[in-house]
Amino acid sequence: MRSSHIFTALIAIAIPSFTLLAQDKVRLTPDNIDEVVASMTLREKATIVVGGGYGSMLAGVFGGDYQAPGAAGMTRGIERLGIPAIVLSDGPAGVRIEPERKGKENKGKTFYCTGFPIGSMLACTWNTALVEEVGAAIGDEALEYGVDVMLAPGMNLHRNPLCGRNFEYFSEDPVLSGKIAAAYVNGVQSKGVGACVKHFAANNQESNRFMNDSQVDTLVLRKLYLKNFEIAIKESNPWTVMASYNRLNGIHTQMDPWLLTTVLRDEWGYEGLVMTDWVAKRDTDKQVAAGDDLMEPGTKSQINELVRAVKKGEMDERYLDISAKRVLELVVKTPTYKGYETSGAPDLEAHAKVARTAAEEGMVLLRNVDALPLRPNCRVALFGMASYSILPGGTGSGHVHRPYVVDLADGLKLSGHYVDESLAEAYLDHLKKHPAKNTLMTRMFGAPAAPEMSVSRAMVEASVAESDLAVLTIGRQAGEGGDRKLEDDFLLTDDEQKLISDISDLYHAVGKKVVVVLNIGGVIETASWKDKVDAILLAWQPGQEGGNAIADALSGFVNPCGKLAMSFPVNYFDLPSSANYPYDYHGPNTMVDIKRLPEKPKSTIDYTVYKEGMDVGYRYYLHSDVEPSYPFGYGLSYTSLEQTEPQFSADGLRATVTVKNVGDVPGKEVVMIMAPYLRGFAKTALLQPGESQTLTVECAE
Numbered sequence: 238m239r240s241s242h243i244f245t246a247l248i249a250i251a252i253p254s255f256t257l258l259a260q261d262k263v264r265l266t267p268d269n270i271d272e273v274v275a276s277m278t279l280r281e282k283a284t285i286v287v288g289g290g291y292g293s294m295l296a297g298v299f300g301g302d303y304q305a306p307g308a309a310g311m312t313r314g315i316e317r318l319g320i321p322a323i324v325l326s327d328g329p330a331g332v333r334i335e336p337e338r339k340g341k342e343n344k345g346k347t348f349y350c351t352g353f354p355i356g357s358m359l360a361c362t363w364n365t366a367l368v369e370e371v372g373a374a375i376g377d378e379a380l381e382y383g384v385d386v387m388l389a390p391g392m393n394l395h396r397n398p399l400c401g402r403n404f405e406y407f408s409e410d411p412v413l414s415g416k417i418a419a420a421y422v423n424g425v426q427s428k429g430v431g432a433c434v435k436h437f438a439a440n441n442q443e444s445n446r447f448m449n450d451s452q453v454d455t456l457v458l459r460k461l462y463l464k465n466f467e468i469a470i471k472e473s474n475p476w477t478v479m480a481s482y483n484r485l486n487g488i489h490t491q492m493d494p495w496l497l498t499t500v501l502r503d504e505w506g507y508e509g510l511v512m513t514d515w516v517a518k519r520d521t522d523k524q525v526a527a528g529d530d531l532m533e534p535g536t537k538s539q540i541n542e543l544v545r546a547v548k549k550g551e552m553d554e555r556y557l558d559i560s561a562k563r564v565l566e567l568v569v570k571t572p573t574y575k576g577y578e579t580s581g582a583p584d585l586e587a588h589a590k591v592a593r594t595a596a597e598e599g600m601v602l603l604r605n606v607d608a609l610p611l612r613p614n615c616r617v618a619l620f621g622m623a624s625y626s627i628l629p630g631g632t633g634s635g636h637v638h639r640p641y642v643v644d645l646a647d648g649l650k651l652s653g654h655y656v657d658e659s660l661a662e663a664y665l666d667h668l669k670k671h672p673a674k675n676t677l678m679t680r681m682f683g684a685p686a687a688p689e690m691s692v693s694r695a696m697v698e699a700s701v702a703e704s705d706l707a708v709l710t711i712g713r714q715a716g717e718g719g720d721r722k723l724e725d726d727f728l729l730t731d732d733e734q735k736l737i738s739d740i741s742d743l744y745h746a747v748g749k750k751v752v753v754v755l756n757i758g759g760v761i762e763t764a765s766w767k768d769k770v771d772a773i774l775l776a777w778q779p780g781q782e783g784g785n786a787i788a789d790a791l792s793g794f795v796n797p798c799g800k801l802a803m804s805f806p807v808n809y810f811d812l813p814s815s816a817n818y819p820y821d822y823h824g825p826n827t828m829v830d831i832k833r834l835p836e837k838p839k840s841t842i843d844y845t846v847y848k849e850g851m852d853v854g855y856r857y858y859l860h861s862d863v864e865p866s867y868p869f870g871y872g873l874s875y876t877s878l879e880q881t882e883p884q885f886s887a888d889g890l891r892a893t894v895t896v897k898n899v900g901d902v903p904g905k906e907v908v909m910i911m912a913p914y915l916r917g918f919a920k921t922a923l924l925q926p927g928e929s930q931t932l933t934v935e936c937a938e
């Protein structure tokens with residue numbers, strides 16, 4: 238009896254410690270995620286759903302041992318369970334990491350990333366195969382530099398042209414936006430690196446972006462602002478989704494179970510991970526309970542908050558289990574988990590070619606009255622700061638540390654043209670006097686544009702005899718954290734208007750042509766001045782190969798084939814959304830405690846009513862008497878391309894169109910099925926004169 242008692246007691250002591258030992262042996266594999274979660278302590282689960290802090294983002298500047306210094310964020314690892322920390326990096330136009338790394342092993346090495354054209358320009362290609370190639374090149378750089386998830390693409394709808402982040406986003410139309418996003422995601426993920434569609438959802442302004450409440454009718458929300466995400470999710474299954482900063486109909490999207498669970502997961506069947514945008518702290522337990530799985534960038538106090546919430550019974554632990562599981566499901570897919578050996582040397586030359594092609598296809602020829610293409614060896618009077626200091630992309634998290642940037646002046650010279658030297662000298666002198674600021678912020682997020690140089694009528698006059706034509710580049714910069722202003726941004730400055738008039742008067746007086754190049758990230762006013770000039774090339778912010786791509790298009794080495802992914806209004810106030818959009822907000826983006834909302838909330842700052850409903854972009858012009866300056870879908874070519882009427886399949890889900898090049902030079906055309914809104918699109922191959930191609934377009938219901 239006695240000995241059996243002792244035996245039982247021994248077993249009782251032995252079992253727990255045996256279990257502990259067995260648990261210690263659990264190492265994360267793709268097949269044992271449930272077991273790993275079950276073996277995690279409460280604190281470990283809380284740890285795994287909270288990001289690793291700002292360390293990696295700041296490491297490029299302050300140092301520190303990180304896998305990819307400069308990357309926006311990380312997760313936390315748990316060594317005893319074999320869970321590594323993974324790396325998340327911005328951003329839409331290329332990988333945003335620091336170009337140099339500290340440490341002996343990195344001596345002499347650089348980690349520059351290709352600067353691709355901005356999102357709006359990618360959308361203007363209407364070429365999903367090409368956008369997929371861009372995504373694949375970005376994915377490859379991420380892979381070789383040690384990044385597991387790209388925080389891209391940005392895909393909020395262009396509700397209003399003044400949104401400071403429209404350049405990162407694609408279009409005013411949800412079908413185009415969704416399909417371009419899907420192509421981007423498919424490209425990135427083809428390299429075994431994750432993508433992240435952001436910012437979910439209705440994040441359509443930057444003014445007071447942490448607190449602003451987007452008040453949107455549910456039907457409008459579903460048909461416009463969620464529709465593009467739905468398409469991207471269903472057609473590309475991104476590994477991750479980023480919830481936005483703003484509130485939506487009263488509740489922060491990061492804490493909204495309807496948005497993050499009911500719609501995203503229950504209705505759309507999304508099984509990936511949701512992370513927060515980069516806000517360190519906000520009711521963390523509510524975020525987890527709503528369906529956020531990863532709090533970025535993450536603080537230790539958030540871990541404590543979660544542990545406390547569960548212990549106090551304020552949050553059901555099962556929410557933590559679910560999110561921890563999703564984090565692990567993400568981790569096991571990543572190169573870091575798989576032990577991928579990075580080369581640190583992606584093929585930047587090959588990727589530069591992709592960037593150049595994407596820029597060439599996204600350029601939109603808005604006007605051409607016998608001015609373009611340039612004849613060979615043209616003498617060009619080149620005006621505008623941006624001609625000598627091109628804006629390759631926007632600022633903020635969408636900034637990229639590119640190895641080089643080709644200016645238009647250089648691009649033209651490389652294409653065999655001549656650039657007026659005294660003008661060039663004056664502009665380069667001005668540039669020297671106004672060097673880009675070199676601060677911590679500009680190093681991390683890019684610098685604003687150099688101030689424009691004022692050009693007297695006499696200077697213009699002096700250039701006329703020496704030149705065959707004038708090219709003026711108008712530049713605009715924007716970036717996250719602020720919206721664009723109406724004055725001197727959407728509208729041209731008085732100096733720009735005067736310069737256009739002076740150049741046009743003086744060049745036209747002697748029968749010489751005037752071309753305007755738009756090096757912009759978002760829509761600007763064109764109606765007041767477009768008739769004064771002979772040609773307008775919308776070159777967007779075209780990435781590091783910009784100068785080459787613009788010169789190719791101006792010279793006719795490539796035939797412009799981009800089409801507008803957004804409308805250009807005549808007047809800003811023609812747009813219904815302008816009644817509810819901040820166009821002159823200069824206040825800060827405050828991160829106030831949500832429990833202390835202002836007593837008298839201000840329209841367009843504290844909340845924004847989407848009163849225009851469905852009347853966004855071309856949807857408004859379709860049924861009103863108001864005309865845009867340039868409509869959605871618009872874009873000229875150096876050749877003429879004819880399309881047949883679409884033939885629909887019996888179920889209406891497929892349309893067939895034949896395109897024929899009836900002009901003199903090779904060109905591409907986009908087929909858009911509008912019924913009455915965009916239902917599908919496709920782009921032809923490069924068609925030789927006389928050649929035709931039949932396209933079948935899938936049409937969304």
Ligand code: BGC
Nearest residue numbers: 309327388435514515634717
């Ligand atoms: C931006 C995100 C970005 C994140 C990390 C945030 O401010 O809104 O788009 O991914 O920072 O850099």
